[in-house]
Amino acid sequence: MNIVACVKQVPDTEALIKVKADGSGIEEGGIKWVMSPYDEFGVEEALKTKEKFGGEVTIVSIGPARTMETVRTALAMGAEKGIHIDDPALYNADAYATASALAAAIKGIPHDIIFCGMRAIDDDSGQVGSILAELLGLPSVTVITKLDIEGSTAKAIKPIEGAQLLIETSLPCVITAQKGLNEPRYASLPGIMKAKKKPVEVKKAADLGLTVEQKSTVAKMSPPPARPPGKIIQGDDPAAKAAEVIRLLREEAKVI
Amino acid sequence: MAEKFISERNLKFLLHEVFRIEELTRYPYYEDHSKEIFDMILDTALKVSKDKLFPILEEMDTDQPEFIDGHVTVHPNVRDLMNEFGEGGWINANFSYDLGGQQLPLAVVLASRFVFFAANYSASVYPSLASGAARLIASFGTDDMKDLYLPNMFAGTWQGTMALTEPQAGSSLADITTTAEPTDGGYYTMRGQKIFISAADHDGVDNIVHLMLAKIKGAPAGVKGISLFVVPRERIEASGELVFNDVHVAGIYHKLGYRGAPIVQLSVGENNECRGYLVGEPNKGLSYMFQMMNEQRIDVGLGAAGIASAAYYAALEYTKERPQGRRMTEKDPTLPQVFIIEHADIKRMLLFQRAVVEGSLSLLLQCATYADYEKVMDGEDKEKYSFLLDLLTPVAKSYPSEMGILSVSQGLQCLGGYGYCDEFPLQQYYRDVRIHPIHEGTTGIHGITLLGRNISLNGGKAYRLYLDEVTATANDAREFPELAEQANELRDALDTLQDVTATLLEVRKKGNAELFTADATLYLELFGIISIAWQWLKQAIIIRKALQDDATGHDADFYNGKLTTFRYFFDYELPKIEGLAKTLKKHSGVTIAMNEPLFSD
Ligand SMILES: Cc1cc2nc3c(=O)[nH]c(=O)nc-3n(C[C@H](O)[C@H](O)[C@H](O)COP(=O)(O)OP(=O)(O)OC[C@H]3O[C@@H](n4cnc5c(N)ncnc54)[C@H](O)[C@@H]3O)c2cc1C
Numbered sequence: 047m048n049i050v051a052c053v054k055q056v057p058d059t060e061a062l063i064k065v066k067a068d069g070s071g072i073e074e075g076g077i078k079w080v081m082s083p084y085d086e087f088g089v090e091e092a093l094k095t096k097e098k099f100g101g102e103v104t105i106v107s108i109g110p111a112r113t114m115e116t117v118r119t120a121l122a123m124g125a126e127k128g129i130h131i132d133d134p135a136l137y138n139a140d141a142y143a144t145a146s147a148l149a150a151a152i153k154g155i156p157h158d159i160i161f162c163g164m165r166a167i168d169d170d171s172g173q174v175g176s177i178l179a180e181l182l183g184l185p186s187v188t189v190i191t192k193l194d195i196e197g198s199t200a201k202a203i204k205p206i207e208g209a210q211l212l213i214e215t216s217l218p219c220v221i222t223a224q225k226g227l228n229e230p231r232y233a234s235l236p237g238i239m240k241a242k243k244k245p246v247e248v249k250k251a252a253d254l255g256l257t258v259e260q261k262s263t264v265a266k267m268s269p270p271p272a273r274p275p276g277k278i279i280q281g282d283d284p285a286a287k288a289a290e291v292i293r294l295l296r297e298e299a300k301v302i
Numbered sequence: 303m304a305e306k307f308i309s310e311r312n313l314k315f316l317l318h319e320v321f322r323i324e325e326l327t328r329y330p331y332y333e334d335h336s337k338e339i340f341d342m343i344l345d346t347a348l349k350v351s352k353d354k355l356f357p358i359l360e361e362m363d364t365d366q367p368e369f370i371d372g373h374v375t376v377h378p379n380v381r382d383l384m385n386e387f388g389e390g391g392w393i394n395a396n397f398s399y400d401l402g403g404q405q406l407p408l409a410v411v412l413a414s415r416f417v418f419f420a421a422n423y424s425a426s427v428y429p430s431l432a433s434g435a436a437r438l439i440a441s442f443g444t445d446d447m448k449d450l451y452l453p454n455m456f457a458g459t460w461q462g463t464m465a466l467t468e469p470q471a472g473s474s475l476a477d478i479t480t481t482a483e484p485t486d487g488g489y490y491t492m493r494g495q496k497i498f499i500s501a502a503d504h505d506g507v508d509n510i511v512h513l514m515l516a517k518i519k520g521a522p523a524g525v526k527g528i529s530l531f532v533v534p535r536e537r538i539e540a541s542g543e544l545v546f547n548d549v550h551v552a553g554i555y556h557k558l559g560y561r562g563a564p565i566v567q568l569s570v571g572e573n574n575e576c577r578g579y580l581v582g583e584p585n586k587g588l589s590y591m592f593q594m595m596n597e598q599r600i601d602v603g604l605g606a607a608g609i610a611s612a613a614y615y616a617a618l619e620y621t622k623e624r625p626q627g628r629r630m631t632e633k634d635p636t637l638p639q640v641f642i643i644e645h646a647d648i649k650r651m652l653l654f655q656r657a658v659v660e661g662s663l664s665l666l667l668q669c670a671t672y673a674d675y676e677k678v679m680d681g682e683d684k685e686k687y688s689f690l691l692d693l694l695t696p697v698a699k700s701y702p703s704e705m706g707i708l709s710v711s712q713g714l715q716c717l718g719g720y721g722y723c724d725e726f727p728l729q730q731y732y733r734d735v736r737i738h739p740i741h742e743g744t745t746g747i748h749g750i751t752l753l754g755r756n757i758s759l760n761g762g763k764a765y766r767l768y769l770d771e772v773t774a775t776a777n778d779a780r781e782f783p784e785l786a787e788q789a790n791e792l793r794d795a796l797d798t799l800q801d802v803t804a805t806l807l808e809v810r811k812k813g814n815a816e817l818f819t820a821d822a823t824l825y826l827e828l829f830g831i832i833s834i835a836w837q838w839l840k841q842a843i844i845i846r847k848a849l850q851d852d853a854t855g856h857d858a859d860f861y862n863g864k865l866t867t868f869r870y871f872f873d874y875e876l877p878k879i880e881g882l883a884k885t886l887k888k889h890s891g892v893t894i895a896m897n898e899p900l901f902s903d
Contacts, residue, residue, distance in 0.1 A: 060306075
């Protein structure tokens, strides 16, 4: 089976994020970059699918030179090869441009099933998987927590409020992974050493015959508003103070 | 609870900027590796630690091992962890390719272990013990032994142990009495008692392989009669079947800390059916063990530095959030209290911890790189690294162990009353770190080793090489006017060391052996402080260069924070050698003169 997993490199969840003074993005100095956690579920499912049905896993990622580390991490987990699309026109691109670039790369290679994370934890757009499916003319099942493949049918479980759906579709298709789908493996040391020798093609948009087109742009990034300071209720009468706490909880915080 | 237990930035700074481990890849043995590979390995170590080790730190302290029906049960995650470490290739990471390993430099393996130890010392001990025991088989065992034991030990399905200590023989291994009686069957019949053996029985693995010291019947007295054996809990029959090998668990001990890993009393050969298999030649057991001990001892130092690192970050977080008191210059009591990190005394305690943790880690990685270069060099260079490693091992084991305790204690102190309560992990770290001056040789024994043996080894060659290394660093520092003061102080400290050493050797020359080593522990302390000062100056040189190249933002804070810690070490810690030197040069003899009756009341 020819399996593709799309991964994005994002700042570590524990990284201290500082918004640039001019609002054009984040300060990148001192940040640790990792594979977006939902993409890890996608890579793990891709590897499990390969282990079950045979075949190869190709990793596709877009980003600057440092993105290669994330591609290599996926290779160290067990994928066979990678495509790294490194083109400044695509750095911080919107979901449409990103999906177009992924589609252009994936069109050129055989693909029976494509895995994405359900969203990337940096821009939280959650659209790339669906747009990618649309551009490739494939069905997509999003936000899934279980996958079974039988012949050319994919059966996926998708949790919804108060219930879960069992969705069937035909291969090839795009799947976006939610937490719970699996427990991603760690790269092993032998895997890390092998990853170095696995092939990764580095491509520009033009190499893929792509003219980058954005449907939206981030006009400005600003830090979340600072948390208002705590309130200390003054006074000598405990009963009056308690009453004031209740009033504030009810009227201001609206929690009771 | 604090999320951070180590500084990844600092670890990579030491490996790449200070020790430039990538240069090792110029040698054929390491040529398949690269900086990228080293970083991916460290990233993976950190990930495994965050996901699997750190979250069960407290649980492994409270849910202690139990002794039930003759067997030891441990935390249920131990099995999963051993599999993870096995499958991940961590147990055989620095074994050669022909043994199925990855030929990684020890520096990288130990840097990863530092991360594991900091996240959860108890949990990480299981795989590192397996690795140490496997190393003995790999180095001195027959091919059959390697085939029989190594794959399962590397896979994490069989635990390895080091079984040395006996009730009457701890520091004095010459006095072991476990016996091995030769048979015609290609094995020895083993009989004896072993105590305090780490991980010597547990349900997280399918078998236990003891690397056991014993005396062959009729062997010479003392250390010259000690041999090394492989003694599996279940021996492997020709059919492949596992058969109980008469190694009984007599009990487990209940410890102060480091409670997630059991120490076990073994009763060996109660029914005369315990088979042991000789490793290498008879009567060479202790020398085999000691050849492998360097790595084990550096591991202990790393364990101490790791725990102290975790305690430091937990303390640091608290001091940034706890409002208490006001600045000395602030007289208005209606103003809000400041966070305690603003108090000079708190910053002193934090600086002390960072100085100990990062100074220790530097010395430990220094030793690891000596081991790595020793492996690939020839002739005089090889000898140089081997000598330096031998000389410094007691120091790299003992300084972090002893100072780690003080460091964690200061971390606990930063939390005030909460430091003493189990809402915060400091009290656990304080208990956990206490083991390190005891196992793998007590500080007292290492002091005697350093002064009584290592200093004079090969006509004092190792000691002279060390003096040269430290002097070279002091000379390098001259290039930077900002470091001139500390460079001079380090040179003065070396003079003090030489002066103290010379007067002590004089005592020995006069034949007073007891007086010579009576204060060996203090000598080790003095030696340790100077060695850490050396490592801090080494780091400072690299930082000065980096700052010249115009580091900005986060990097500038990192470097300047380290420079301040470096200055702290030279201003607050290095001067302590003067008191030590004064005592050491006095040859007081008061500890010898004191005797039991005088302690009577
Ligand atoms: C948690 C833990 C794990 C352990 N794991 C293992 C293990 O896996 N395998 C193993 O074989 N052992 C293990 N040990 C045993 C450990 O190595 C010994 O406890 C240690 O070597 C000290 O021996 P001892 O306890 O008999 O103390 P002793 O040797 O009785 O020492 C008591 C004190 O006397 C001092 N002393 C002893 N001899 C001298 C001397 N000649 N001159 C000056 N001072 C001296 C010591 O420094 C110490 O302060 C472990 C111990 C613990 C607590």
